[in-house]
Amino acid sequence: MRILRILNTLSLALLCVPGVVAAQDLAIRNATLITIANGDVQAGTIVVRGGKITAVGANVTIPAGMRVIDGTGKFVMPGIIDAHSHAALEGGINEGAESVTPEVQVQLKNDDPVVYRALAGGVTAALLLHGSANTIGGQSRVIKMRWGQPVDSMYFKGAFRIVKFALGENVTRASSTAPADERRFPMSRMGVEFTVNYWFQKAKEYDQEWKDYREAVKKAPTTMMPRRDLRLEALTDILHGDLKVHSHSYRADEILMLIRVADENGFKVHTFQHVLEGYKVADEMAKHGAMASTFADSWAYKAEAWDAIPYNMALMSERGVVVSVNSDSDERIRRLYQEAGVGVRYGKMSVNEALKMVTLNPAKQLGIDKMVGTLETGKDGDIAVFSAHPFAPDAMVEYTIIDGKVLFDRSLANTLRKTVTTQNPGGTH
Amino acid sequence: MARRFLLAIAAVPAAFSTALAQTADPGRAAASPRVDYALTNVRIVTAPGKVIERGTVVTRDGRIVAVGANVAIPAGVVRLDLAGHTVFPGLIDAATSIGLPSPTRALPAAADAAGAPGRGGAGGGGGAPQGGRGAPLGRPSSPQPPVVLPELDADAEAADMFAPTDDELKAFRAGGVTAVGLVFQGGLFPGRVGAALTGMRDGSRLSLRTGVGQDVAFGTKRGGYPGTGIGSVAFIRQAFLDAQYEARADKAFKAGIPGARPSNDPFQRSLMSAATNGIASWFVASTEREITRVAEISTELALKNPVVVGSQEGWRAIGALKRSGATALVSLRWPSPDSTTGRAFLAVGSGLSGVAPTSTTADTNEVRANASVLVKAGIPVALASYGGESGTTFRDRIRLTIAAGMSPDDALRATTITPATLLGINAAVGTIEIGKLANFVIVSGNDLFAAGVPIKHVFVDGRLY
Numbered sequence: 001m002r003i004l005r006i007l008n009t010l011s012l013a014l015l016c017v018p019g020v021v022a023a024q025d026l027a028i029r030n031a032t033l034i035t036i037a038n039g040d041v042q043a044g045t046i047v048v049r050g051g052k053i054t055a056v057g058a059n060v061t062i063p064a065g066m067r068v069i070d071g072t073g074k075f076v077m078p079g080i081i082d083a084h085s086h087a088a089l090e091g092g093i094n095e096g097a098e099s100v101t102p103e104v105q106v107q108l109k110n111d112d113p114v115v116y117r118a119l120a121g122g123v124t125a126a127l128l129l130h131g132s133a134n135t136i137g138g139q140s141r142v143i144k145m146r147w148g149q150p151v152d153s154m155y156f157k158g159a160f161r162i163v164k165f166a167l168g169e170n171v172t173r174a175s176s177t178a179p180a181d182e183r184r185f186p187m188s189r190m191g192v193e194f195t196v197n198y199w200f201q202k203a204k205e206y207d208q209e210w211k212d213y214r215e216a217v218k219k220a221p222t223t224m225m226p227r228r229d230l231r232l233e234a235l236t237d238i239l240h241g242d243l244k245v246h247s248h249s250y251r252a253d254e255i256l257m258l259i260r261v262a263d264e265n266g267f268k269v270h271t272f273q274h275v276l277e278g279y280k281v282a283d284e285m286a287k288h289g290a291m292a293s294t295f296a297d298s299w300a301y302k303a304e305a306w307d308a309i310p311y312n313m314a315l316m317s318e319r320g321v322v323v324s325v326n327s328d329s330d331e332r333i334r335r336l337y338q339e340a341g342v343g344v345r346y347g348k349m350s351v352n353e354a355l356k357m358v359t360l361n362p363a364k365q366l367g368i369d370k371m372v373g374t375l376e377t378g379k380d381g382d383i384a385v386f387s388a389h390p391f392a393p394d395a396m397v398e399y400t401i402i403d404g405k406v407l408f409d410r411s412l413a414n415t416l417r418k419t420v421t422t423q424n425p426g427g428t429h
Numbered sequence: 430m431a432r433r434f435l436l437a438i439a440a441v442p443a444a445f446s447t448a449l450a451q452t453a454d455p456g457r458a459a460a461s462p463r464v465d466y467a468l469t470n471v472r473i474v475t476a477p478g479k480v481i482e483r484g485t486v487v488t489r490d491g492r493i494v495a496v497g498a499n500v501a502i503p504a505g506v507v508r509l510d511l512a513g514h515t516v517f518p519g520l521i522d523a524a525t526s527i528g529l530p531s532p533t534r535a536l537p538a539a540a541d542a543a544g545a546p547g548r549g550g551a552g553g554g555g556g557a558p559q560g561g562r563g564a565p566l567g568r569p570s571s572p573q574p575p576v577v578l579p580e581l582d583a584d585a586e587a588a589d590m591f592a593p594t595d596d597e598l599k600a601f602r603a604g605g606v607t608a609v610g611l612v613f614q615g616g617l618f619p620g621r622v623g624a625a626l627t628g629m630r631d632g633s634r635l636s637l638r639t640g641v642g643q644d645v646a647f648g649t650k651r652g653g654y655p656g657t658g659i660g661s662v663a664f665i666r667q668a669f670l671d672a673q674y675e676a677r678a679d680k681a682f683k684a685g686i687p688g689a690r691p692s693n694d695p696f697q698r699s700l701m702s703a704a705t706n707g708i709a710s711w712f713v714a715s716t717e718r719e720i721t722r723v724a725e726i727s728t729e730l731a732l733k734n735p736v737v738v739g740s741q742e743g744w745r746a747i748g749a750l751k752r753s754g755a756t757a758l759v760s761l762r763w764p765s766p767d768s769t770t771g772r773a774f775l776a777v778g779s780g781l782s783g784v785a786p787t788s789t790t791a792d793t794n795e796v797r798a799n800a801s802v803l804v805k806a807g808i809p810v811a812l813a814s815y816g817g818e819s820g821t822t823f824r825d826r827i828r829l830t831i832a833a834g835m836s837p838d839d840a841l842r843a844t845t846i847t848p849a850t851l852l853g854i855n856a857a858v859g860t861i862e863i864g865k866l867a868n869f870v871i872v873s874g875n876d877l878f879a880a881g882v883p884i885k886h887v888f889v890d891g892r893l894y
Contacts, residue, residue, distance in 0.1 A: 090718070091647075091658025098654045103663040107718065111773040130659075138659060148774045150745075151718050182652070224681055224689045227674045230667050 024404045025049045027062040028385060031071025036078055036352065036359050037374035046076060048381030051403035056375050074398065075389050077355065078374050079124025079382035080336050083293040083362035084273055084326035086129060087114035087333060088143070094131035095138055096174050099184055100199050102163045102243070103230035104138035106130050110151045114330045119145050119408040121334030122384030122397040125156055127366050129273070132166035132248040133174040135186065135195045139163050139234065140246070142366045144382070145400075147407050160367030162270075163238065165247035167192055167254040168304050193257055200265040203235035210236075244270035244367070246293070250304040252280040259288045271365045273326070275316075276308035282319035291322040291365050296342035313357060314347020324362035337390035344391065351391065463891050465489045466867070467502045471511035472875065475861040476518065476846060477838040486516060488867040491891025496861055514885060517841065517877050518860050519607025519868030522819045523758050523811035523848035524622075524711075524738050527601075527609075528593030532579045532616030532648070580616035580650055583643065583699035587611035588623025588636040601627040604820035605870035605877070607889045608637065610758075610852050612711060612738050612815060616648045617661060618668065618700065622711050624852040626868075628889035637854050642711040642736060643703030647719065662722060669730045671697045672704035704730070711736040713815075715760070717745040717770040724749035736851065738815055742770055744795070744802040756809040756851060759800040759843075761826035762817030766792035794833050800843065801835035811848040812840070828878040837878065867891040 026048055033044040035056060045060040046053060062068055086093050090109040095101045106128055118126065124145055130138035142159035171192055175184035186192050209226045216223045237243035245262070249255050249272045262269050271291040272278060278285060278292045285292060297310040317323045325340050327333040340358045343349035363373030372382045381404035388395040400408035466488045473481040475496060487495040487502060495501075502508065579585070591611055593601075601609065608626050613619035622642040625635040647661045655664040675697040681689030691698075702708045710732050712723040720737055724746075727735045733754060737743070740757040741764050743750060750757055766772070766788035804810050812830065814823040831840050849859030857866050869888040870877060887894045 091662075092656075092660070095655060095657045095660035095663075097650075097656035097660065101654070101660065101663070103667065104655075104659050105663070107659055107662070107722075109718070111771050113773050113776065116773075138663075148771075151721055222681070222686050224678065224686060225674075228670050230663060230670070 024051070025063075026067040026069065026401070026404060026406070027060075028069045028071040028074075028076055028383075029062060031074045031076045031385070032389075033057075033375055034075060034077040034352075034355060034390075035375040036356060037376050039352070044076075045071075046375060046383070048383070048401070048404040051381050051405075053375060053377055053379050053381055056377060069385065069399065071385065073387075075386040075395070076375070077122070077384050077386065077390060078359045078372060078379075079384050079400065079402065080122045080358045081324075081362040081366065081368075081373065082118070082123055082126040082327050082333055082336060082358075083271070083324045083365050084129060084328045085118075085126045085330075085333055086131065086328070087118065087126070087330050088112035089128055094133035094174075096131070096133035096184075099134045099171065099174070099186060099195060100136045100231065101134055101138055102136050102234035102238070104130065106138055106141055108141055108143060108151050108154060110149065110154055114333065115145050115147050116408070117330070118333045119147060119400045120397060120410075120413070122337060122386070122390075122400050123333055124382040124384070124400060124402050125363075125366070125368065125372060126333070127162060127246070127362075129162075129246065130164040132164070132170040134164075134166060135171050135192050136199060136235070137164035137166060139243070142368065144402055145407065146402055156366070156368055158368065158371060160244045160270075161237070161242065162244045162246050162366070163234065164273075165196075165245050165258070165269075167247060167249045167258060168251060169302065170248065189254065189257075192254075193261060196258070196261050197265065199235055200239070200261075200267070203232050203239060204265075206232040207236040207239060238267050239265070241268065244268075246271045246273050246365070248273050250274055250276045251307075252277040255281050256284060259284055259290065263288070274328075276305050276312060278321065279309065279312045279315035280307075282316045282321050285316070286320040291324070291361070292316050293324040293326045293362065293365055295328070296325050296339040297346075310342055310346035313343045314349045317343075317349060317353060318347075322361050322364055323357055324365055325357045326362070337386075337395070341391040355390070463491055465503075465506040466888075466891075466893070467500075467506045467508045468511050468516055468869075468871070469502070469508055471871070472515040473861060474515060474517045474841070474877075476859075477841040486861060486867075486869070488888075488891050491867055493861060493863055493865050493867050496863060509886075511871060511885075514871050514873050515875050515877070516861065517605075517870045517872075518845045519858065519870055519887065519889065520605045520824070520844045521608045521811075521848040521852070521858065522601070522606045522610065522814050522823055522844075523851065524610045524612040524760070524813035524815040525819050526612060526614040526815070527597050527819060528591045529587055529611060529613055530579070530590055530592075532582070532613050532619035532646075533651075534579055536576065536578070578650065579619060580648055581618055581696065582620055583618040583696060585613075585620030586623055586639040587613060587620055587644070588625055588639045590620070591623065591625045591635060593627075593635075595629070598627050598629065600818070600820040602820070602887045602889065602894050603884070604822070604824040605884050605887055606819055606823060607868040607870070607887060608849075608852075608854065608858050609819070610641070610811075610813065610848060612713070613644050613646070614713075614816065616644075616646050617650060617655070617664065618696075619644050619646065619648075621708070622852075624854045626866075626890050628892055628894075637857065638852060640702075640708060641852050642709040643700065644713070645703075645710050646713040647722070662726070666726060666730065668696070668700055669704045669726075669732070672700035673730070676701045676705045703732070706731075706733045709734055709736050711738050711758075713738045715739040715741040715764070717742040720746035721749045723755065724753040727753040727755070738813070740803070741796075741799065743808070744799045745770055747803065747806045747808065750803070750808050751806070756811065756847075757800075757803050758811050758813050758815070758848075758851070759803065760813050760815040760817065761800075761823060761830060762814065763796045763799075763826075766796050769796065797829055797833035798835075800830050801833055801839070804835060804839050804843070809847060809851075810839075810843045811851055812843045813848075824878065824884075828880060831878055837876070840878065 029045045033041040044058050047055040088109050091107040095104045129140045140162045142156040143154045146154045269290045273293050275292045299308045300306050313323050336358045340354045343354040360373035363369035371380050383401040385399040386395045398410045468486040473484050484498040485500040611623045621640050623639045624637040655661045678691040703710045714720045714723045736756045738758045740759045743757045846859045849855035867888050871886040
C-alpha cells in the first residue's frame with residue numbers, strides 16, 4: 001500500500017516534469033495550420049501538452065513518445081465557438097412567468113447528444129443562453145463541449161457571466177395567447193423600454209442602499225444589513241460590469257433604443273444577438289462598444305426579420321464591430337464553418353476574417369479570447385482538424401480536440417457514410 | 430363501528446391461540462386490542478448486529494418492558510411461543526407520500542376564482558410594474574383574501590395531514606413497515622416532513638412527530654413565478670435568503686437595534702427554522718444534476734446536513750453528497766437504467782439515432798447498487814419507497830438491494846436506526862429496547878428479507894397485526 005502511494009507520488013511528479021510525455025499529449029504534423037492570429041502555416045506542426053498548445057509552426061520538433069496525428073492534406077483550426085445556443089439545457093429555457101428574471105440561471109444538461117453532434121462539427125465551446133421571452137431574462141452558461149463529463153466539469157472557467165436581454169416581438173407577445181386578464185407586461189415596444197428603465201432605476205436605489213450600509217456599518221457595527229434581493233443584485237452586477245448583457249434584437253430602432261437606455265442608465269450592451277439590422281446602425285454599435293453575433297442569412301422568416309441581408313456580417317465588420325456568426329440551432333451548430341463562409345461570398349470578407357467569426361470573435365464575446373480562439377502557444381488545446389479547408393464544400397471534421405483530449409474521432413464514429421457502405425457495399429449513392 | 434370493535438375485543442382471548450395457528454396475515458384489517466405480550470423462545474435482533482439467540486420480549490401498554498435471554502414473564506400477559514422465529518425492530522420507510530394530499534391539487538373553486546397571487550413573495554422587489562399575472566400594471570388591485578397555495582404552504586404539517594386508507598395502512602404493515610417518514614410529492618415548499626405509525630386509526634393516534642424537516646422541491650407555482658425548473662432554483666434561493674433575513678431582523682428587533690423590523694410575512698417566517706438550521710431541509714432530488722444542485726444551494730445558503738430525498742442517482746453524485754454533508758434518503762423506486770444520466774454517453778459511436786445499447790443486467794445492478802455504494806462511501810443512508818409502493822414491494826426491493834451488494838445489517842440499519850434518528854423518533858422506535866414502542870416484525874428463520882418467507886406477525890404500537 002505504502003509502495004503504491006510512493007509510486008503514485010512519483011508518477012504525479014513525473015507528469016509535472018517537462019520533457020516527460022503524458023497520456024493526453026499529442027501533436028499534429030504536416031498539416032495546414034489556420035492559426036487565425038498569425039496567418040496560415042503550410043506543412044506545419046502543432047503540439048499540445050498538459051492541455052495547452054506548446055508549439056505551433058513550420059519548424060517544430062515533436063517530443064518523443066507522444067501521440068502524433070498525421071495531418072497530411074488536412075487543415076487544423078482553433079476549435080469553433082458558438083456564441084448562441086440553447087442546446088444541452090433542462091428545466092426550461094424561458095422563465096417567462098415574469099418579464100425580468102436575471103436571478104435565474106440556465107441549467108446544463110450534460111448528456112444531451114447535441115453536445116456530441118456539435119463536436120462532430122468542430123465546436124469546442126458555446127454560450128448557452130436563456131430564451132427571449134423576457135425583457136431581462138436569465139443568466140447563461142459558457143461551456144466547453146467536454147462530452148461525457150459531469151455538469152460542473154463542463155463550465156468554461158474564467159468566461160464572462162452573461163445575462164440575456166430581449167427586445168421586440170418575442171417579449172411583447174410572450175403572453176399573447178393567455179386570457180386577457182392574465183397577460184404579462186410589457187406588451188409593446190414602449191413597455192419594453194419602460195421596463196428596462198424602471199428596473200435599472202430600482203437597481204441603482206438598491207446599489208445605493210448597500211453603499212450606504214457599508215458606510216454606516218463602519219461607524220455603527222450593529223447597523224442592520226439590507227435584504228439581499230437576487231434580482232436586483234444581478235442588475236447591479238450589470239451596472240458594475242460584472243455581468244455582461246447579450247441582447248436579442250432584430251430591428252435598427254430597438255438596437256438604438258437599448259443603446260440609448262444603456263447609456264442613460266450607465267451600463268454597456270456587451271453584444272447584440274441576432275442583430276439582423278445591425279448593418280444599419282453599425283457605427284452606433286461600434287461607438288457604444290457593442291459586439292454583434294448574427295445569423296449568416298435569415299431573411300424575412302418573421303416580420304421583424306424583413307430587412308435581414310446576408311451582407312450584414314461583412315458590413316458590420318467593416319464599420320469596426322466585432323462580429324460572430326452563431327447557430328441558435330441544434331442543427332446549424334454542426335456546420336458553423338459553412339455559415340462563416342457566407343461572409344466571403346456576400347461582402348467579400350477575407351477568409352481569415354470570416355473564420356474569425358466562429359473562433360476569435362465569439363471568444364471575445366464570451367470573455368475567453370485569452371484562452372481559446374486562435375492557435376497560439378499558451379492557449380488551450382482546443383482544436384478542430386478538417387479533411388479539407390473548412391470552406392471547401394466537402395470538408396468534414398476528422399478530429400475535435402479539447403484540452404488536448406480527442407473527443408471526436410471520425411474514424412471511430414459510427415457515421416452515416418460507414419453504415420451506408422456496410423449495408424449497401426456495391427450500391428450507388 | 431364502535432360496537433363491532435367491542436365485540437372483537439371480547440372475542441379475542443378465546444380465539445387467540447387458534448388465530449395464531451392459522452395462516453398469518455399481518456396486514457389484516459382488524460386490529461387486535463392492546464393487550465400485553467410475552468414473545469418467548471424467540472431469536473431477537475435488538476439492533477443491526479446485536480442478537481439474542483433465544484430470549485423473551487415483554488410488552489406492557491404498547492411499550493417494551495423487558496428484553497433478554499432470561500426474563501421473568503409477568504402474569505396476565507399473552508404468551509406467544511415463537512420458537513424458530515426471529516423478531517426484528519419494526520421497519521421504517523424513511524419517506525413516502527402515500528396518504529398525503531398532493532401539493533399540486535386543485536384549489537377550492539372560490540379561492541381559484543379570486544386569482545389571488547397567494548403567499549410566497551420570493552423574487553424581486555415587491556410592487557414591480559412587471560405585473561405578475563393577475564396584477565397588470567396600472568390596475569388598482571382590490572383587497573383579496575389570502576390564498577395559501579398548497580405548493581407554497583410551508584407551514585403545512587405532513588403528519589397532521591396524513592390520512593391513509595385502511596387498505597394503505599394494511600399494505601404498509603404487510604411489508605413489515607411499522608413507521609413512515611412523510612414527505613410531500615411535488616410543489617416548492619409544500620410543508621414539513623413528519624413521522625407516523627402504520628397501525629389502525631381506531632383508538633390510536635398515528636402521528637408520531639411533526640416539524641421534522643422542511644420539504645423543498647424543484648417544482649413550480651401555478652399561474653406565476655416560478656413557472657419553470659430554472660426559475661424554481663432562483664425562487665428557492667431567494668426564499669431561504671428572505672427567511673434568513675427575517676430571522677436576523679427578528680433578533681435585531683428584539684435587541685432594540687434602531688431601524689430593525691421584521692416583515693412578519695407568514696411565508697418568510699414559516700421558513701425561518703430551516704433557513705437557520707433549526708430543522709433540516711429535505712430536498713427532493715433524484716438525478717445526478719438535481720443532487721449537485723442541492724449541494725450548491727446548501728453550500729451557498731449554509732444549510733447544514735440537508736436530506737436528499739430520492740437520491741436515485743446518488744452513486745453518480747457522491748462528491749456532491751459528501752461536500753454538503755447530506756444524508757441520502759435512497760428511494761428504492763429505481764429508475765430505468767436506460768433513463769439514467771450519462772446513458773447517452775454510451776449511445777454515440779454505437780448508432781446513428783443516438784440510442785444507447787439495450788441495458789444489461791450489469792446496468793440494472795448498477796442502479797440497484799446505489800444505496801450500497803453510498804453506504805460504502807461513508808454517506809448516511811436511509812431506505813425509502815418514495816415515489817413508489819411501500820409495504821411488500823419495499824421489502825422485496827430491500828432484498829434486491831442486499832443482492833446488489835448491501836450487507837443485511839446495513840440494510841436493517843437503513844430501515845431502522847438511521848431513519849428513526851433522521852425523523853427524530855429514535856427514542857421511541859428503531860431498536861428493541863426497554864421503553865421503546867413495541868414495533869416488531871417477526872419472520873420464521875433468521876432472515877428478515879429472505880425471498881419467499883412471508884412475514885409472520887407485525888406489531889405496531891404494541892398491537893398485533
